[in-house]
Amino acid sequence: MASEAxxxxxxxxxxxxPVQLAKIKPMKSTVKIPVKRDxxxxxxxxxxxxxxxxxxxxxEVAGIKNSTSRxxxxxxxxxxxxxxxxxxxxDVTTSGFSQLSVAGANGSMERVPEQRSxxxxxxxxxxxxxxxxxxxxSQLASKVVAAPMPPPGTYxxxxxxxxIGLFLHEALGHASEGDLVATKExxxxxxxxxxxxxxxxxxxxxxxxxxxxxxxxxDEGVPKGKTTVxxxxxxxxxLLSRDTAxxxxxxxxxxxxxxxxxxxxxxxxxxxxxxPGDLSFEELVxxxxxxxxxxxxxxxxxxxxxxxxxFTFRAGPSYLIERGEVTHMVRAVNFAGKVLETLKTINxxxxxxxxxxxxxxxxxxxxxxxxxxxxxxHVRLGRITIGGRAD
Numbered sequence: 001m002a003s004e005a006x007x008x009x010x011x012x013x014x015x016x017x018p019v020q021l022a023k024i025k026p027m028k029s030t031v032k033i034p035v036k037r038d039x040x041x042x043x044x045x046x047x048x049x050x051x052x053x054x055x056x057x058x059x060e061v062a063g064i065k066n067s068t069s070r071x072x073x074x075x076x077x078x079x080x081x082x083x084x085x086x087x088x089x090x091d092v093t094t095s096g097f098s099q100l101s102v103a104g105a106n107g108s109m110e111r112v113p114e115q116r117s118x119x120x121x122x123x124x125x126x127x128x129x130x131x132x133x134x135x136x137x138s139q140l141a142s143k144v145v146a147a148p149m150p151p152p153g154t155y156x157x158x159x160x161x162x163x164i165g166l167f168l169h170e171a172l173g174h175a176s177e178g179d180l181v182a183t184k185e186x187x188x189x190x191x192x193x194x195x196x197x198x199x200x201x202x203x204x205x206x207x208x209x210x211x212x213x214x215x216x217x218x219d220e221g222v223p224k225g226k227t228t229v230x231x232x233x234x235x236x237x238x239l240l241s242r243d244t245a246x247x248x249x250x251x252x253x254x255x256x257x258x259x260x261x262x263x264x265x266x267x268x269x270x271x272x273x274x275x276p277g278d279l280s281f282e283e284l285v286x287x288x289x290x291x292x293x294x295x296x297x298x299x300x301x302x303x304x305x306x307x308x309x310x311f312t313f314r315a316g317p318s319y320l321i322e323r324g325e326v327t328h329m330v331r332a333v334n335f336a337g338k339v340l341e342t343l344k345t346i347n348x349x350x351x352x353x354x355x356x357x358x359x360x361x362x363x364x365x366x367x368x369x370x371x372x373x374x375x376x377x378h379v380r381l382g383r384i385t386i387g388g389r390a391d
Contacts, residue, residue, distance in 0.1 A: 033119050065109070067099070067134070082221055096359035096360060113300070144298075156381060156384075171311045179244050200346050213271060268368075272373075276352065279350050353376065
C-alpha cells in the first residue's frame with residue numbers, strides 16, 4: 001500500500017499543487033488510555049440485562065410513549081509512521097449509555113435525548129445507576145410536554161455548560177479551522193489579534209482535557225496540546241495541520257485528523273471549551289430581571305454559517321428567569337444570532353466547569369466523522385434572540 005501511494009504521488013506531482021508541510025520534531029511514543037475492564041470481554045447477556053432494566057425504568061414513568069436505550073463502545077487504535085522518523089501509537093477506548101424518551105399529552109409529543117460517555121472501559125458503565133438516569137430523562141420528557149412554549153423575543157440568558165460547549169464547537173470552533181481560514185471561507189479570516197468577544201471569554205482546543213475525547217497526537221504525528229483560540233476576547237490562534245500552518249505562516253497545532261486509514265487527514269477540532277470565571281450560578285441568575293436559563297440536556301444541535309457568521313440552535317427544555325430567580329419550565333427553545341455579536345455580549349462567566357464527549361456521534365466534515373468533546377462553565381449573555389419552533 002505504501003509503494004502504491006508513492007507511485008500515485010509521483011504520477012500526479014506535475015499536475016497538482018505542491019504541498020509544503022511545516023517542519024516538526026519527530027516523535028516516538030505510545031499512549032494508551034487505562035481500561036480496567038475491556039467491554040469486549042463483558043458477556044452480551046450482561047449488557048442486554050442492563051439495557052432492558054434501564055428501558056423498563058424509562059417506560060414506567062407516566063406519560064412516556066416510547067423509550068430507546070443504547071450502549072455504545074469504541075476501541076480506536078492508531079499507528080502513524082513517517083519517513084521523517086515519527087512513530088506514534090494511540091489506543092483509546094470509549095464507553096457510553098444513551099436514552100431517548102418520548103412523552104405525549106393532550107395531543108402533543110416531546111422527545112428528549114440524553115447520553116453520557118467517557119474515555120474508559122466497561123467500568124464506566126458499572127459505575128452509574130442507568131435505571132435512574134433513564135427514568136430521569138423520561139421524567140423530564142413527561143414534564144416538558146405539558147410546559148408552555150417560550151415567548152419569542154430578545155432576552156438576556158444563561159447557557160449551561162453543555163450548551164455553551166455545543167455553541168463554541170459549532171459557532172467558533174469550525175470558524176477557527178485553518179483550512180477554512182486559508183480559503184477565506186471563515187468569518188475569522190484576517191481577524192487574528194483582534195477582539196472578537198468580550199474580555200470574559202477565553203477559549204481553548206485541548207486534546208488532553210479530562211472528560212473530553214483523548215487525542216494525544218493528530219494523524220500527522222503532531223502532539224496535540226492545548227491551543228489558545230481566544231484569550232480575554234482576542235482571537236489568539238487557529239487550529240492547524242502542517243500544510244495549513246505553512247500556508248498561514250504559523251506553527252502546526254496538532255489538528256489534522258482522519259476518520260480512519262481510508263481517509264486523508266483534514267483540519268478538525270479536538271475538545272473545545274471556555275475557561276471558567278469566578279461567579280456562582282446564583283450570582284449569574286441575580287443579574288437577570290427577565291430572561292432565560294437555556295439548557296443543553298435534550299438539545300438537538302444546530303446550524304452554523306461559518307462564512308456569514310450566523311447560527312441557529314435547538315436547545316433542550318429550559319426555564320424562565322424572573323426577577324433574579326429561575327421559575328417555570330418552557331418547551332425546548334430555538335435561539336439564533338451572529339457569532340461575533342453574541343460572543344461580545346457575554347458579560348459574566350461561572351466558576352463551575354464540565355466537559356463531555358460522546359461515543360454515539362461526533363463532528364462531521366467533508367464526509368468524515370471525528371470524535372470530539374466540548375464544554376465550559378455556565379455563561380451569561382446580555383442578549384440572545386429566542387423563538388418558538390416549527391414542529
